[in-house]
Amino acid sequence: MEFPHLQKQDPEVYELVKQEERKQQYKLSMIPSENFSSPAVREALASVFVHKYAEGYPRKRYYEGNQFADNLEELCQKRAKQAFSLPDDWHVNVQPLAGANSNLAVYNALLEPGDTILSMYLPDGGHLSHGWSFPEQDEQGLEGQVEQSIYLGGKRKISIVSKIFKVVQYKVERDTRLFDYDKIRTFAGEYRPKMIISGGTAYPREINYEALAAIAKDVGAYYLADIAHEAGLVAAGANKSPIGKADVVTFTTHKTIRGPRGAVILCRSDIADKIDFGVFPGLQGGPFEHTIAALAVCFKEACTPAFRDYAFQVVKNAQRLAQRLMEKGYDVVSGGTDKHLVLIDMRSKNLSGRNPAKALDQAGIIMNRNSVPNETGSPMNPSGLRMGTPTITTRGMKEPEMDQIAEWVDRVVQLVAPYCERKPAEFEEKIKGMPELQSIAAEVESLCRKYPLTM
Numbered sequence: 008m009e010f011p012h013l014q015k016q017d018p019e020v021y022e023l024v025k026q027e028e029r030k031q032q033y034k035l036s037m038i039p040s041e042n043f044s045s046p047a048v049r050e051a052l053a054s055v056f057v058h059k060y061a062e063g064y065p066r067k068r069y070y071e072g073n074q075f076a077d078n079l080e081e082l083c084q085k086r087a088k089q090a091f092s093l094p095d096d097w098h099v100n101v102q103p104l105a106g107a108n109s110n111l112a113v114y115n116a117l118l119e120p121g122d123t124i125l126s127m128y129l130p131d132g133g134h135l136s137h138g139w140s141f142p143e144q145d146e147q148g149l150e151g152q153v154e155q156s157i158y159l160g161g162k163r164k165i166s167i168v169s170k171i172f173k174v175v176q177y178k179v180e181r182d183t184r185l186f187d188y189d190k191i192r193t194f195a196g197e198y199r200p201k202m203i204i205s206g207g208t209a210y211p212r213e214i215n216y217e218a219l220a221a222i223a224k225d226v227g228a229y230y231l232a233d234i235a236h237e238a239g240l241v242a243a244g245a246n247k248s249p250i251g252k253a254d255v256v257t258f259t260t261h262k263t264i265r266g267p268r269g270a271v272i273l274c275r276s277d278i279a280d281k282i283d284f285g286v287f288p289g290l291q292g293g294p295f296e297h298t299i300a301a302l303a304v305c306f307k308e309a310c311t312p313a314f315r316d317y318a319f320q321v322v323k324n325a326q327r328l329a330q331r332l333m334e335k336g337y338d339v340v341s342g343g344t345d346k347h348l349v350l351i352d353m354r355s356k357n358l359s360g361r362n363p364a365k366a367l368d369q370a371g372i373i374m375n376r377n378s379v380p381n382e383t384g385s386p387m388n389p390s391g392l393r394m395g396t397p398t399i400t401t402r403g404m405k406e407p408e409m410d411q412i413a414e415w416v417d418r419v420v421q422l423v424a425p426y427c428e429r430k431p432a433e434f435e436e437k438i439k440g441m442p443e444l445q446s447i448a449a450e451v452e453s454l455c456r457k458y459p460l461t462m
């Protein structure tokens with residue numbers, strides 16, 4: 008994309024944009040929650056809809072001049088329904104500004120302060136917007152401070168969700184690192200939540216939506232399925248859909264579905280008015296109509312055969328990467344993946360996630376440190392490494408490139424393992440300019456040049 012006005016008027020910001028562009032073009036971005044949107048999506052995002060205030064909903068706005076914003080939002084809703092094959096008795100709200108807001112809006116619509124939420128334990132891969140508090144004041148060494156299968160919350164409330172609601176969290180099993188749905192059923196019976204939430208940031212397996220829907224029904228709770236990560240896979244049929252099983256589904260629009268940053272709520276029609284009211288006026292002001300324009304483009308793209316192929320390839324690539332890493336002796340959490348992300352527990356290599364992630368970045372491969380089940384580390388230095396295939400698949404990479412990436416990851420880890428015990432600053436000093444890392448970065452760059460991004 009050209010930015011002639013920006014270049015002339017504000018060279019400082021222009022240069023930062025260009026630096027970010029070069030990084031995205033010549034490094035492998037493997038953060039699972041990121042993706043590269045199409046130029047058409049970004050053109051819509053940069054359109055004049057950014058200027059329009061449109062508080063309210065189509066045909067029911069508080070300001071004048073919304074005839075085109077109304078048409079746009081209705082078009083976006085229609086396309087969202089198509090992309091997710093929404094049943095006639097389901098409703099869509101495309102206004103949430105981000106994923107965390109979409110979840111807050113759902114709580115705002117359906118819960119009262121003090122109600123109990125049963126959600127996934129954050130260090131096992133849950134999300135902050137499903138509630139989180141620390142067991143003690145100290146953030147170090149969670150393990151041993153919490154019971155094995157259930158976490159009742161601690162004194163230090165981190166997420167506003169934990170300040171407003173009582174949040175109880177189910178954990179994965181210690182050995183399988185998977186959910187035991189019978190245990191979740193028992194906890195639901197015991198704690199009588201008003202809402203059960205599934206979904207997270209690092210659980211590599213598909214969720215049993217039927218089981219959670221049945222549990223929620225039995226205890227009289229709403230069931231919210233947050234598919235922020237999997238939305239594109241669900242739209243394409245590469246992962247199962249919670250629509251029609253959960254009462255409400257939320258998702259961010261910038262991850263596997265490859266749209267602009269934003270979020271959407273899907274729900275049963277009988278609670279649609281509550282949900283809409285929970286978003287506006289309950290939580291937000293004016294919707295971002297420029298985002299809605301970009302979202303409409305994204306949903307059109309998501310209905311194409313090319314997007315379907317893309318989503319299936321995302322999963323195939325992640326599975327291949329997991330397989331190759333396991334062959335190299337890495338402890339892939341849950342023994343593989345059903346989706347776009349792979350989580351490795353680095354303790355099997357006597358390492359944590361932080362320093363290897365720093366070294367990989369130097370080598371041109373961007374992944375993130377992450378907590379893992381049975382975590383013994385801290386939030387700033389957790390034991391895992393999380394990687395995803397959405398962006399590299401957008402570039403057109405397939406299984407042979409996954410084999411190559413697994414090789415590079417292993418080479419980097421072996422190279423820096425002897426120094427990983429060092430303090431972060433010392434470690435970074437040690438690896439700065441390390442010729443072997445630079446040579447891998449050059450190999451990475453030449454692979455990226457073979458699969459260029461349309462900027």
Ligand SMILES: Cc1ncc(COP(=O)(O)O)c(C=O)c1O
Nearest residue numbers: 040105106107134207208235259
């Ligand atoms: C499961 C889940 N829910 C909600 C969110 C929050 O999304 P946002 O960053 O847009 O607020 C995320 C973000 O990563 C997520 O993974």
